[in-house]
Amino acid sequence: MSFLQNKIEKFDQYLSDHPKVKFFLPQALLVVFLFIIIGYLSFNASSNLAARGIDTGFSFLNKKASFDIQFSMIEFDSSMTYGRAYLVGLLNTILVSVIGIIFATIIGFFFGILRLSTNPLASGLATCYIETLRNISLLLQIFFWYFAVLRLLPSAENSLVLFNFVYANIKGIYIPRFVWTNLSFFIYGIIFTIFFIIIFNKYASILREKTGKHLPKFLISIGLLIIIPSFVVLTFGVSLEFSHPKLEVNMGISNYIGGVSIIPELIALAFALSLYTSTFIAENVRAGILGIDKGQKEAAASIGLTKTQILKLIVIPQALRIIIPPTTNQYLNLTKNSSLAAAIAYPDIVLVFAGTALMQTGRAIEIVTITMLTYLTLSILISIFMNWYNKKVALTEK
Amino acid sequence: MENIIQLRSVNKWFGEFHVLKDINFSVSEKEKVVICGPSGSGKSTLIRCINRLEEHQKGSIIVDGMTLDENTKNISAIRSEVGMVFQQFNLFPHLSILENCTLAQIWVKKKTKNESEKLAMDYLRKVQIDDQALKFPGQLSGGQQQRAAIARALCMEPKIMLFDEPTSALDPEMIKEVLDVMVDLAKGGMTMCVVTHEMGFAKEVADRVVFMDEGNIVEEKKTSDFFENPENERTKLFLSQIL
Numbered sequence: 001m002s003f004l005q006n007k008i009e010k011f012d013q014y015l016s017d018h019p020k021v022k023f024f025l026p027q028a029l030l031v032v033f034l035f036i037i038i039g040y041l042s043f044n045a046s047s048n049l050a051a052r053g054i055d056t057g058f059s060f061l062n063k064k065a066s067f068d069i070q071f072s073m074i075e076f077d078s079s080m081t082y083g084r085a086y087l088v089g090l091l092n093t094i095l096v097s098v099i100g101i102i103f104a105t106i107i108g109f110f111f112g113i114l115r116l117s118t119n120p121l122a123s124g125l126a127t128c129y130i131e132t133l134r135n136i137s138l139l140l141q142i143f144f145w146y147f148a149v150l151r152l153l154p155s156a157e158n159s160l161v162l163f164n165f166v167y168a169n170i171k172g173i174y175i176p177r178f179v180w181t182n183l184s185f186f187i188y189g190i191i192f193t194i195f196f197i198i199i200f201n202k203y204a205s206i207l208r209e210k211t212g213k214h215l216p217k218f219l220i221s222i223g224l225l226i227i228i229p230s231f232v233v234l235t236f237g238v239s240l241e242f243s244h245p246k247l248e249v250n251m252g253i254s255n256y257i258g259g260v261s262i263i264p265e266l267i268a269l270a271f272a273l274s275l276y277t278s279t280f281i282a283e284n285v286r287a288g289i290l291g292i293d294k295g296q297k298e299a300a301a302s303i304g305l306t307k308t309q310i311l312k313l314i315v316i317p318q319a320l321r322i323i324i325p326p327t328t329n330q331y332l333n334l335t336k337n338s339s340l341a342a343a344i345a346y347p348d349i350v351l352v353f354a355g356t357a358l359m360q361t362g363r364a365i366e367i368v369t370i371t372m373l374t375y376l377t378l379s380i381l382i383s384i385f386m387n388w389y390n391k392k393v394a395l396t397e398k
Numbered sequence: 399m400e401n402i403i404q405l406r407s408v409n410k411w412f413g414e415f416h417v418l419k420d421i422n423f424s425v426s427e428k429e430k431v432v433i434c435g436p437s438g439s440g441k442s443t444l445i446r447c448i449n450r451l452e453e454h455q456k457g458s459i460i461v462d463g464m465t466l467d468e469n470t471k472n473i474s475a476i477r478s479e480v481g482m483v484f485q486q487f488n489l490f491p492h493l494s495i496l497e498n499c500t501l502a503q504i505w506v507k508k509k510t511k512n513e514s515e516k517l518a519m520d521y522l523r524k525v526q527i528d529d530q531a532l533k534f535p536g537q538l539s540g541g542q543q544q545r546a547a548i549a550r551a552l553c554m555e556p557k558i559m560l561f562d563e564p565t566s567a568l569d570p571e572m573i574k575e576v577l578d579v580m581v582d583l584a585k586g587g588m589t590m591c592v593v594t595h596e597m598g599f600a601k602e603v604a605d606r607v608v609f610m611d612e613g614n615i616v617e618e619k620k621t622s623d624f625f626e627n628p629e630n631e632r633t634k635l636f637l638s639q640i641l
């Protein structure tokens with residue numbers, strides 16, 4: 001007995017001498033334990049399945065999918081593989097998430113700042129927007145846009161025409177396709193311009209440090225962004241034409257051909273995700289700006305900084321640090337919520353892969369695992385990017 | 399002597415609440431004035447009107463020959479001549495101590511980085527925290543932070559320094575290091591308006607003491623007279639409580 005006690009005491013001593021081991025040992029044990037359980041369960045499952053004559057493994061990914069996908073950013077038809085179908089679904093998930101994140105951020109910042117307005121009408125409007133949309137279930141909002149709003153659009157023959165080049169009807173929204181000549185020159189021109197602007201901005205900062213001269217960086221950058229590409233377009237014969245969508249009647253069914261079509265499922269989903277998530281981002285933005293002590297602005301004013309300088313040098317850098325971490329969570333939520341796509345049949349990864357492909361192949365364990373790992377990877381990528389960005393703004397504003 | 403700060407019949411309201419009632423107050427060049435009085439009497443509001451962190455509604459305020467009104471050019475000119483030190487330090491937590499001191503030199507005075515860092519180090523040395531220049535405010539003690547805040551204000555090379563209870567957020571053992579810096583500054587000839595309850599400091603450096611109550615200047619005397627022959631009953635009561 002005393003021998004065991006002795007051993008335990010020695011082990012305790014060892015742990016307190018090695019804080020790293022003390023920290024990681026329980027976690028390592030937990031991981032090992034989880035692996036054993038998962039390994040046991042999957043071994044059990046696969047032997048059960050094998051006993052029932054169902055084969056397992058990932059070879060199905062190379063088999064012909066033999067189903068169609070309504071909307072795809074890469075070429076796809078029913079003769080292609082399940083692996084290809086996975087890729088189509090993944091890209092569609094990424095597409096709607098990226099659109100959602102961009103618009104949710106813009107709309108969220110707008111309403112978050114509006115809510116702090118001293119004008120009671122403006123702040124009331126923002127409060128109303130945020131409180132309403134935040135408290136309605138996301139699925140209901142998707143249904144609202146899809147079934148209530150987009151279904152009100154006219155049939156193809158009577159399309160709604162906006163600005164003479166956007167055609168909206170019940171089958172979706174059609175916009176012109178860009179047809180470029182010498183596009184590569186234009187792209188090189190843009191890349192060159194961006195480089196040039198970065199170098200110019202560095203130069204302006206150095207100039208300020210060395211001589212105290214302040215150049216209007218923002219205005220000159222905008223100017224360069226207009227002048228250099230225009231010059232490239234004129235000298236290298238870059239031209240852009242639009243291939244307008246045209247109404248064609250085929251076997252009594254009319255449709256727009258030739259432009260880029262955006263399906264109503266994508267529009268409804270992107271709308272609902274952006275608006276819903278924007279309310280949470282708006283609240284983060286408001287909290288971030290309110291989180292900055294009034295004394296900060298007063299101190300900045302007392303040393304002579306102007307209102308714009310106070311915003312740029314004092315308020316925004318501090319507010320971003322408060323805003324970014326919870327906003328990262330909202331980006332993750334939006335990406336995960338995009339799987340509600342299945343409810344209106346937008347072909348995202350869940351509908352295409354964890355839905356159709358799973359039904360057809362019956363490979364539930366494999367497909368669900370792949371899908372889960374995919375979401376996990378997307379989440380981790382977003383987190384890594386946002387952490388990097390947070391570190392960047394947390395560093396001193398120069 | 400020429401008055402560098404001149405307030406004539408200044409009135410200010412917060413909504414219905416009359417904070418400053420017909421204040422007449424002036425400070426001449428190089429003069430040191432201590433303002434004291436019970437909490438809520440309007441001391442902070444008074445000195446915050448001098449660099450227009452607060453707007454007054456009636457009367458006139460003239461600082462170094464410039465009238466304070468809606469004219470924004472004047473306000474920024476006045477703010478770069480009037481330094482202010484706050485009770486809560488209000489250092490910028492995302493910038494190093496050195497950057498706190500160079501920020502306004504670079505963006506308001508358009509100085510080069512080198513010049514502004516050199517001046518900043520000079521003032522940081524004066525308040526004896528030049529060895530902390532590269533740290534961030536959160537890494538400093540309260541006393542060090544307040545000294546850094548004084549250096550930040552001095553970097554604009556102001557003609558006038560305003561202090562709003564600079565030591566009342568500090569632990570007792572740190573009060574002296576901040577007061578020492580302020581005494582040095584006073585001896586160097588700075589024009590100073592100090593809201594404080596540190597009567598020892600008032601006796602040592604103030605030329606004049608102003609006592610405020612309920613938005614009025616109740617008593618205003620040369621320092622020795624103020625402590626030896628206070629006339630107003632409220633001043634007497636206040637002094638008996640605080641000394």
Ligand SMILES: Nc1ncnc2c1ncn2[C@@H]1O[C@H](COP(=O)(O)OP(=O)(O)OP(=O)(O)O)[C@@H](O)[C@H]1O
Binds near residue numbers: 415
């Ligand atoms: N922004 C404001 N809005 C409304 N009332 C205010 C505002 N700022 C100050 N007051 C009120 O004005 C009065 C005077 O405030 P002030 O801060 O000038 O007093 P003080 O003499 O500095 O007091 P203390 O010793 O507590 O700092 C107080 O009653 C305070 O509640």
Ligand SMILES: [Mg+2]
Binds near residue numbers: 441442443562563
């Ligand atoms: Mg006060």
